[in-house]
Amino acid sequence: MPRIATDAIYRQAVAGILDRQSSLLKVQQQLTTGLKHTTAADSPAEFTQGLALDQRLAELSRYKDNASAARHRLNVEESALGSVTGVIQRVRELAVQGNTDALTDVDRRQIVAELRQQFDQLVNLANQDDGEGNFIFAGGNNGAAPFAKTATGVGYSGDQSYRYIAIGPEREIADGTPGSEAFQRIANGNGTFRYTADPANTGSGTLGAARLADPSAYDGETYTLTFTSATTFDVVRTTGPGSPATVVSGGTYTEGEAIGFSGVEIAVGGTPATGDVFTVEPSAAQDLFSTVQNLIDALSTSTGTSASAAQMHNGVYNALEDLDRGLDHIQTVRATVGGRLNALEDTIGAQEALDVQLQETLSGVRDLDYAEAVSRLQLALTTLEASQQSFLKIQGLSLFNFLR
């Protein structure tokens, strides 16, 4: 048995009590803050994991904000495109309505008046902003209204850039469509070629059914059909290598009968005159505003003679074709926007799930397990009391008490 110095008994008892008190304080601190660790020293790994998770969560919430800005703009675009679809459909109705011979020029003037309103409406829709001064259909130049009426039609002052918004790591979506792509780059005619009548025609020949009979045989060149008499015609290719080249010589005209060449089938109606010209040319980009303007011009034509009536019908024929192309195009753009909105919701949904997961992990590394902490508190209290009581008992013992 080693001997024990009296001083050591006191020292050790006091050290024990101090030790218990400091662990008690530690638990108490954890319980009041609700945090497992006060500083990184308590657990460097968990503490820095917490910091990294904080950063991930901040990033996720940022993506959520980005997505809501993008969602707002896409919704505005979606609804603008919906209205554009309505305008095109109304314009189409008016075109069909105005295309009958039963109407007088005066009747048509009323139709034209409504068409002009629809035209203005279309320009307004193309100049839609998101409520914060950003024009949806302006590309990167979104500080100013992109479309303006000019003497020659409607001019576009935006650019062709898409703006992408990050909605997730490595995940970006465009928050709009440049006006050039939404309203301008629309192929006219039937998408492959456009069938027109020369406005200078003197007969009452009208455009009949036209179709691409054999897409592989059409070479994308321009062909003219010229009546050499009231019943015969030639077809000449006017562009491409070796042009002009006659492809049909001395064809016989029968009203409404298909005339085929180079994969194309067209028909002519009415009574063409000698020298009348009909043209098949490759489709080109035509903006929606020109399409409506062309319709207005066609319906404004006075229909005094059979030739001018035919010219009106031919104008409406081309406008209807172009309107259908426009409608198709707008629907496609709208579907793209819808697709982006879906992708956005998907991504946000996935991120919300991730957010919950990360919060749980963060809580695991940072938050205190109260049940465990309370039981530790109990243990610390018990051992502290035990230390104090045993100290009181031991310090009362001394041989000097018995030396009287």
Place this chain on the structure above:
Amino acid sequence: MADLLSTGISALLAYQKSLATTGHNIANANTEGYTRQRVEQVSRLGTALGSGFIGSGVEVSTVTRVADRFATERLMFDASNMSQQETLQTLTGRVDKILSDRNLGLTDPLSEFYAAVDGVATDPTSSAARQVLLGKAELLAGRFQNLQNEFDSLNLEVNRQLQQQVGEINTLTEQIADMNDRIAIARGLAGGQPPNDLLDQRDELVRELASHIGIATVTQDDGALNIFTAGGNALVLGTTVSPLRLVQDDFNADRYGIALQQGNTLIPLTRFVSGGSLGGLLSFRRDVLDPAAGDLGRVAVALADTFNAQHAEGVDLYGDLGGDFFDVPAPGVSAATNNDGPAVVGVAYDDVGGLTGETYLMRFTGSAWELQSAETGDTVATFGAASGTFTAAGLSIAIAAGAVAGDRYEIRATRGAAGSLDVAITDAARIAAAAPVRTEAALANDGTGVVGRPEVLDVADADLLLDATIVFDDPPGTFTITDSNGTSAPIAFTVGGNIDYNGWRIQITGTPAAGDTFQVLPVAANSGDNGNARLLADIRNLGVLDGGTRSLNGGYGALVAQVGAQAQQAAQRVAAQTAIREHDQSFRDSVSGVNLDEEAANMVRFQQAYQASAQIIALTDTLFQTILSAVRR
């Protein structure tokens, strides 16, 4: 008869001394460092008679300290280790607290900064979003500066404490030398007997000294204690003291070192001192504070440099290419105060990915320069010429001619850099959110060619912002690019292949037709484009540190973890050291400590022996009376 009386008196005196010593022990039961004393008794030589030796009593040979040299030395070492670890723990704990505090740390300001960049990316023309970004950038820079200020004030604190420690150590060594003198005198006066209480006091002084600085002791034959410190340098030799002196660092006036003054020479000790509060202070500065400041500075430099590089690749609302967003701090370089040559070394950042937070020492050998890590002393790079420029550890070091062999420079790669991080722009419109160039496809194009987003390869290309027009030839297997400098030779077209020109890169997919036209145009002023803002926001996850393997956030996290681990380790060492000291103290107390019960028992024992001795004297009287009465008859 006289013998019996003198035997009784000798016992009486001996037990008086024993009782006095017991009393002394009891009185000093609570005296710090007191060693219990014991009276050593020997029997007196008896008187030789024909019938043998008759004993003649007892005498006190000496009063000894019940001490164990080993236990005393253990306690001395324990005091050294304990104060070192405690000092380290206290100071490291403060760095840890600073970095762990949400209101002081970088995590939140970094997140908010990136969120503000994202805000500009979502709405690049909004002046509110831009203003918020400037505000958050200033907040972030301010947070870096605050942290560096905290580190600076800790450095000042270390200086202050070093000064205090040196003062206390010099007082203690003086006292020990004085004690050596007093002990020698006392021994002389007492005829070579040990002056126990003086020895106790000296041991206590030595222990106190050990808690300030690591020491070793050697006892001389005359009882004087010699004290040696780091490198075997003597602090106390007998009664001679070599005082410690506070000296300025060779490179920085704002940090102190330690030297030992022997006569007129100063022996530098800073790098060698270990143990005690002094060792703890120096170890804190060397192992915790400097690396932490270096790592913090590295994050600041990397942030500024990376952000600026990306910012320069964008266009602001005025249509100009982006300037510096942050002021990039410069590396620190100082010439040693005792260099013979003029200052010839200039340092700049070369590659952020190659930077370490370390401090380097550069030494001129006369024909070459050696770059050494100040921490490990390892040579990092050697430059085999007297002047010129070389790159090492992410730094570009330019040396002018004129250095003299032996000249030294200290290069602080990033330490302290966090203090000078600032936002360089004040006009929010100067934030370069837009990509510098954009693409267009002519509406009249017949083919299906689609041009993608342009990428900037070389922002320094003088022709970057020229209008460039790409026209496809007939047949469209080739194209030419025309800008104000003229038209390029035909370039072969590959679907989706990279077209690199004027410092930009685009791809055209689909099938362009002959005559189809695409354009690469500069982005106009006030553009709503966010091409560059998105790339700026991406920096948050970009690997920029450690050769591109660690993000800025990761770099800061590593710093917090590093300091946290050091603080944790220091706390664990203190706990371990406490246990060791407790053990050693108990061992010492079990040998040298006073046990009051034992003293009480001794007291009873000596008291009884004293009473018995008195009885012997009484007995001699009785014997004498017996003889007297026999004679009187």
